[in-house]
Amino acid sequence: xxxQERKEREKERRKQQILVAAKxxxxxxxxxxxxxxxxxxxxxxxxxxxYLYFRNKEELYASLSLRILQYLLLRIEHVNAMKExxxxxxxxxxxxxxxxxxxFDPLIIMNMFxxxxxxxxxxxxxxxxxxxxxxxxxxxxxxxxxxxxxVARKIFIDRHPVAMADAFWSxxxxxxxxxxxxxxxxxGQDHLKETLSLAFETFHRGIKR
Amino acid sequence: xxxQERKEREKERRKQQILVAAKxxxxxxxxxxxxxxxxxxxxxxxxxxxYLYFRNKEELYASLSLRILQYLLLRIEHVNAMKExxxxxxxxxxxxxxxxxxxFDPLIIMNMFxxxxxxxxxxxxxxxxxxxxxxxxxxxxxxxxxxxxxVARKIFIDRHPVAMADAFWSxxxxxxxxxxxxxxxxxGQDHLKETLSLAFETFHRGIKR
Amino acid sequence: xxxQERKEREKERRKQQILVAAKxxxxxxxxxxxxxxxxxxxxxxxxxxxYLYFRNKEELYASLSLRILQYLLLRIEHVNAMKExxxxxxxxxxxxxxxxxxxFDPLIIMNMFxxxxxxxxxxxxxxxxxxxxxxxxxxxxxxxxxxxxxVARKIFIDRHPVAMADAFWSxxxxxxxxxxxxxxxxxGQDHLKETLSLAFETFHRGIKR
Amino acid sequence: xxxQERKEREKERRKQQILVAAKxxxxxxxxxxxxxxxxxxxxxxxxxxxYLYFRNKEELYASLSLRILQYLLLRIEHVNAMKExxxxxxxxxxxxxxxxxxxFDPLIIMNMFxxxxxxxxxxxxxxxxxxxxxxxxxxxxxxxxxxxxxVARKIFIDRHPVAMADAFWSxxxxxxxxxxxxxxxxxGQDHLKETLSLAFETFHRGIKR
DNA sequence: GATGAATGAGTATTCATTCAT
DNA sequence: TATGAATGAATACTCATTCAT
Numbered sequence: 001x002x003x004q005e006r007k008e009r010e011k012e013r014r015k016q017q018i019l020v021a022a023k024x025x026x027x028x029x030x031x032x033x034x035x036x037x038x039x040x041x042x043x044x045x046x047x048x049x050x051y052l053y054f055r056n057k058e059e060l061y062a063s064l065s066l067r068i069l070q071y072l073l074l075r076i077e078h079v080n081a082m083k084e085x086x087x088x089x090x091x092x093x094x095x096x097x098x099x100x101x102x103x104f105d106p107l108i109i110m111n112m113f114x115x116x117x118x119x120x121x122x123x124x125x126x127x128x129x130x131x132x133x134x135x136x137x138x139x140x141x142x143x144x145x146x147x148x149x150x151v152a153r154k155i156f157i158d159r160h161p162v163a164m165a166d167a168f169w170s171x172x173x174x175x176x177x178x179x180x181x182x183x184x185x186x187x188g189q190d191h192l193k194e195t196l197s198l199a200f201e202t203f204h205r206g207i208k209r
Numbered sequence: 210x211x212x213q214e215r216k217e218r219e220k221e222r223r224k225q226q227i228l229v230a231a232k233x234x235x236x237x238x239x240x241x242x243x244x245x246x247x248x249x250x251x252x253x254x255x256x257x258x259x260y261l262y263f264r265n266k267e268e269l270y271a272s273l274s275l276r277i278l279q280y281l282l283l284r285i286e287h288v289n290a291m292k293e294x295x296x297x298x299x300x301x302x303x304x305x306x307x308x309x310x311x312x313f314d315p316l317i318i319m320n321m322f323x324x325x326x327x328x329x330x331x332x333x334x335x336x337x338x339x340x341x342x343x344x345x346x347x348x349x350x351x352x353x354x355x356x357x358x359x360v361a362r363k364i365f366i367d368r369h370p371v372a373m374a375d376a377f378w379s380x381x382x383x384x385x386x387x388x389x390x391x392x393x394x395x396x397g398q399d400h401l402k403e404t405l406s407l408a409f410e411t412f413h414r415g416i417k418r
Numbered sequence: 419x420x421x422q423e424r425k426e427r428e429k430e431r432r433k434q435q436i437l438v439a440a441k442x443x444x445x446x447x448x449x450x451x452x453x454x455x456x457x458x459x460x461x462x463x464x465x466x467x468x469y470l471y472f473r474n475k476e477e478l479y480a481s482l483s484l485r486i487l488q489y490l491l492l493r494i495e496h497v498n499a500m501k502e503x504x505x506x507x508x509x510x511x512x513x514x515x516x517x518x519x520x521x522f523d524p525l526i527i528m529n530m531f532x533x534x535x536x537x538x539x540x541x542x543x544x545x546x547x548x549x550x551x552x553x554x555x556x557x558x559x560x561x562x563x564x565x566x567x568x569v570a571r572k573i574f575i576d577r578h579p580v581a582m583a584d585a586f587w588s589x590x591x592x593x594x595x596x597x598x599x600x601x602x603x604x605x606g607q608d609h610l611k612e613t614l615s616l617a618f619e620t621f622h623r624g625i626k627r
Numbered sequence: 628x629x630x631q632e633r634k635e636r637e638k639e640r641r642k643q644q645i646l647v648a649a650k651x652x653x654x655x656x657x658x659x660x661x662x663x664x665x666x667x668x669x670x671x672x673x674x675x676x677x678y679l680y681f682r683n684k685e686e687l688y689a690s691l692s693l694r695i696l697q698y699l700l701l702r703i704e705h706v707n708a709m710k711e712x713x714x715x716x717x718x719x720x721x722x723x724x725x726x727x728x729x730x731f732d733p734l735i736i737m738n739m740f741x742x743x744x745x746x747x748x749x750x751x752x753x754x755x756x757x758x759x760x761x762x763x764x765x766x767x768x769x770x771x772x773x774x775x776x777x778v779a780r781k782i783f784i785d786r787h788p789v790a791m792a793d794a795f796w797s798x799x800x801x802x803x804x805x806x807x808x809x810x811x812x813x814x815g816q817d818h819l820k821e822t823l824s825l826a827f828e829t830f831h832r833g834i835k836r
Numbered sequence: 837g838a839t840g841a842a843t844g845a846g847t848a849t850t851c852a853t854t855c856a857t
Numbered sequence: 858t859a860t861g862a863a864t865g866a867a868t869a870c871t872c873a874t875t876c877a878t
Binding site: 447448450451527528530531533534535537575577578581582584585587588589590591592593595596597598599600609612613616617619620621622623624625 | 657659660739740742743744746784786787790791793794796797798799800801802804805806807808809818821822825826828829830831832833834
């Protein structure tokens with residue numbers, strides 16, 4: 001059993017090693033320009049080895065999303081567990097959580113988009129796909145919960161909580177993407193944090209009664 | 210000169226013909242799965258001909274952005290030209306304009322992202338790249354103008370107009386992307402318009418004094 | 419139309435050029451060891467070009483069979499058309515025809531075996547597969563016809579003509595394969611023709627009344 | 628020495644265990660589609676272990692031939708040892724023996740062909756290759772013996788006994804291969820036994836004086 | 837002996853791009 | 858101008874084989 005366990009852990013370690021390398025390479029080159037060989041080299045492994053841990057390139061990429069989504073859910077549920085806090089406080093905490101998630105892996109938004117391409121979906125193992133869908137589903141539900149409570153307590157304006165959650169999530173994604181674009185095109189400074197703050201603040205003011 | 214001109218016009222017609230075909234093919238298959246041959250077939254031309262009008266695949270794709278951005282700028286400037294209207298009215302008109310732009314070509318957001326990949330930038334001709342940057346710059350400036358006036362007239366809250374414009378644009382992009390993702394993953398109904406409305410409304414409320 | 423036709427002919431010429439190269443390479447190395455690059459090099463073309471004329475490696479290989487089978491059928495039908503000749507004469511002519519077929523392309527038997535592997539069948543276009551099946555079917559029917567007539571005229575012993583045709587074909591394949599094997603293993607002389615003669619003679623004697 | 632011997636026997640047992648697994652896997656998938664891992668799994672061993680008993684995949688496959696050839700020789704020699712029986716009886720017995728061999732391992736013919744590919748030959752150890760050649764040689768000699776006697780006793784027609792043996796063996800191989808092909812392509816019933824009977828009967832009639 | 841994780845060479849296939857006509 | 862046949866570089870993935878444990 002000790003051996004069994006050690007092997008399991010060793011295997012997990014390898015997976016992480018590959019994921020770390022993959023994250024770096026995908027970040028630099030994007031999904032299409034990144035080759036499995038690049039990733040293998042970065043992970044100081046041979047190409048064949050990658051396939052011992054991930055079925056194919058798509059699944060390796062999607063596994064990165066899984067990691068992020070797990071962290072996202074963790075943070076969101078933590079926010080939701082703040083039983084004593086009112087919806088406003090939670091919303092504030094949620095914003096901070098999402099920024100942390102972004103810092104944990106800036107690829108998050110690009111990953112999510114890649115995920116939905118139908119070709120990608122076809123290439124993932126059903127389990128992995130289900131895990132990802134579950135994580136997204138749970139996270140969204142958790143966010144919706146905050147708005148639901150806010151509306152119920154008449155702290156937020158009376159709109160459909162799901163739509164509010166969508167708008168909130170859109171705002172987050174939108175800012176990240178737009179700021180990323182601006183950065184690349186204009187070679188200018190990085191206003192991500194400021195823009196995100198303003199966007200969240202505006203949103204907050206916009207839904208308060 | 211008449212001949213010169215006619216040739217010029219003929220050339221422009223061909224370019225449009227190709228762009229229309231490209232738009233259709235890229236929409237269906239995405240940048241990577243779409244082949245130059247697909248586009249040539251769709252345009253009822255031969256692959257070689259495409260290269261008489263566009264340096265390469267990247268430039269063809271980027272030229273689609275150009276078309277959209279031209280339309281975007283047209284609409285935005287039109288909104289800004291409403292001299293008699295107050296910032297609130299203009300903001301409202303701007304929202305409508307942006308939705309029209311989306312309907313003109315739903316690829317808009319995906320195009321913009323593709324654009325910023327460094328590999329793409331490398332493959333574009335400096336002229337085209339400059340044209341695109343100019344269009345984006347002008348559009349953003351025009352949007353900023355609306356917020357600037359709103360802030361100056363104390364109709365909007367006192368925040369940096371550029372940041373407000375960024376937030377506005379982010380909101381728009383974010384909703385489109387998030388709704389697109391949701392649609393693909395959940396096979397559910399399309400809530401794009403509703404979510405966009407809510408997001409804009411919230412934003413509006415959020416920046417009003 | 420002239421142009422259309424010339425193109426068609428040019429295309430056919432290319433196909434033949436590739437088939438000739440493929441025949442040589444496959445003969446030397448066998449299906450698995452032969453690479454598409456080998457064949458391209460032999461045909462003085464680039465690898466990509468092969469795919470303009472054949473869907474994939476399997477189909478290229480199968481197309482070799484088609485060529486042989488076409489020739490086989492041609493010869494068999496010619497034998498069968500010898501209306502004035504009696505079954506014995508035709509059988510004799512058939513034997514000679516089959517030997518010619520073998521000389522036309524000694525790969526014939528190996529090709530036929532490769533063909534039936536289920537993986538091969540999966541990779542062929544339905545049309546090609548059908549063409550092949552048709553050719554085999556017609557050829558076998560034509561052979562059966564000879565025996566049928568021989569039996570009816572009480573020249574051959576009274577056995578089921580289909581079984582007789584199978585035995586005849588088996589004999590032919592068997593000799594070729596066995597002699598090929600012997601040649602390779604023993605590095606000795608080539609007794610193919612003699613063995614084939616003896617086998618046919620024996621068969622002939624065996625079915626005569 | 629007792630230990631030495633026991634080890635030897637243990638080693639032989641393992642070899643057989645692997646061969647049994649290999650036979651099953653190769654039968655199902657053919658040489659190329661079968662992987663060493665498939666065989667290891669089937670044998671409930673690890674891939675590495677296979678290499679302790681067989682130099683490589685080719686040698687493992689060839690060792691299957693060895694097994695069959697050993698059985699073949701055993702049966703043929705038994706037939707030849709029927710001193711009291713005349714050539715006709717022996718020929719009859721030989722036919723039955725060969726059918727048993729086929730049933731012992733239907734791969735026999737495919738194996739034999741694979742063997743002669745020059746790449747295969749290159750990959751075999753000289754010893755194994757020699758053993759195989761010896762077995763084939765002895766078997767053929769034994770078969771030749773029957774015909775020699777038949778010719779000498781003027782029971783069979785006066786042809787070269789080696790050629791007669793070749794024809795006999797060819798007939799056997801040919802029927803098996805042809806029937807195998809027909810079975811796969813036509814999804815029809817299996818006429819192997821009937822065709823083999825007819826072929827042998829015909830051959831028999833064909834060589835009788 | 838036995839293991840099985842790691843290797844890395846090997847290859848079919850695709851597709852943006854070119855260029856002779 | 859327009860063509861479209863030809864190119865050939867590029868790459869995901871497989872699997873026989875090895876070797877540290």
